[in-house]
Amino acid sequence: AQSVAQPEDQVNVAEGNPLTVKCTYSVSGNPYLFWYVQYPNRGLQFLLKYITGDNLVKGSYGFEAEFNKSQTSFHLKKPSALVSDSALYFCAVRDNTGGFKTIFGAGTRLFVKA
């Protein structure tokens, strides 16, 4: 069965500093990996995905993520955090062996201080 772990409930970073939000996964076969962001009282918005190809994936709002197959990780990164990046971030994995289930992690709340 597929699973996703986001080991940090909360990440605090000062504006202008780099940020990392961690994600590890377990899935049969090659994974489809996603990051989504949620602002208060809203649905989730797509940030970026890894399907195949380059391990470093660039997405919306200056975010990027690195796929590491040996460590089964897909950490979200941004070189310089903004206060407006403060939100709830979800990592997700989908099995690409023919199933359609997409499983989400528990989420990591990012606080960026001015």
Added chain:
Amino acid sequence: NAGVTQTPKFQVLKTGQSMTLQCAQDMNHNSMYWYRQDPGMGLRLIYYSASEGTTDKGEVPNGYNVSRLNKREFSLRLESAAPSQTSVYFCASISGASSGNTIYFGEGSWLTVV
């Protein structure tokens, strides 16, 4: 440009009452999902529909039923609501491989069972 539309946005039920959450997407997607979001639990998959005419259980299906009425619509029914079903419910649809396998979410339905 509606995307995924779900109704109602807010609902209060008494224990034992029934209700149906409605969801429709206008993006011609084959696959649709129902998730619930609870604090500290992230998004948990209730049911999904890989294509019109098929439905499958997700991580937490007990107490729910679904109907894939047609390609556009995927409803979630609570037959006898319980306080444990107090949650925020999200409907979603997923684009196919040719469009990047991206999940699109509705704005959420806040359900309280008293």
